[in-house]
Amino acid sequence: MIKTISADQLIPGMYIHELNCPWVEHPFVRNQFKITETKDIKKIHEMGIKSLKIDTCKGLNVQENLSPLISSMKKRDTSQSSEQQPLKKQLPQTRKKAKNIKTHAENAIANIMADIKLGQQVELEQVTPIIDKMSESVLENHNALLGLSRIRNMDTYTFEHSVNIGVLMMAFSKSRNMPGAIIHEVGIGGLLHDIGKALTPPEILNKPAKLTDEELVIMRHHVVDSHLILSKTPGISQNALDVAALHHEKYDGSGYPDGKTGDEISLIGQMSAIVDVYDALTADRCYHKGQDPSVVLKRMLSWTGSHFNPTLMQEFVHCVGIYPPATLVMLSNHHLAVVTENNSNLLAPCVITFLNTKSHETIEPLLIDLSKQEKLKVISSEADVKWNIDPQKYLDII
């Protein structure tokens, strides 16, 4: 069925029938196509298109996905059962706040990198208010920021990666019960850890293919540049400097720039090496698709002792969870769900269900705390692309 919808209702999986705009004026190869990535939706918004037509026979229908979820949320407010518990009520507000913080942080990093290209110094005042907000958010509910760390846009990879490293370092430090001052310092370090990339030639930084040996040397120099730039920054802490200087060192000495081993790498440095690899492998890049967090964690666990400190790696898994927020998972009743929050039992997170994969029908979505379920379990994590689903969409509307 052809249906006119608002551009705000677009989600991946919908089939565009008509963009209400001539072919020559839009950036897509065809007039009719299926939306597979959120960046396509962004392009449509950027073109100023307010409404368009979708074909619900060839793709997802807006009402099947959004309205039942909202109505079910209202229903769940008044009819809780011990089997299916709604999530904490402050979560939607917390997520909204977290999203604003993330956008501000990305803009700040973009501005700082532009300043560095012009030969200017970093001023900590540009990031401290953001880190204050991030600290608040991490202390309130670190799941909200962690879930957002999965939003990806290849064009702004460096900025997003920087913010994610800040978020992950703060969440990791908090889960290790480190003092607030250190959480603050590692957040600054994470945000600014790749600042030296401002001096990396863009054709190398954004090369959509494997780097040559010579290019790799230039690329790796960003660590030295980041450290140098930050060491000239008034008020910078040693912990922040360690994130910048040590995030590519490996536990067995095979990292760079100095090939340090074991405890030659400070605790903060060892933590930053873990979060940097985790974020890089889960990210979509111009040359490869990001892997599912649970797959990445499994791979990283197999490298412990060589690349990472084994104890810290275990602690990191406890921090982000085996199924981190925003992961798509299959439940034992064949319902597809998105993880919204972790529990102390890492195998039983809180999830939101929305699709019966046996009947291929959307179901009335429910927020379920799997730690309170006896029979219902997660049986696997699922690739977003396999189902053409953007998990963020479901998190955004709770």
Ligand SMILES: [Fe+2]
């Ligand atoms: Fe780096």
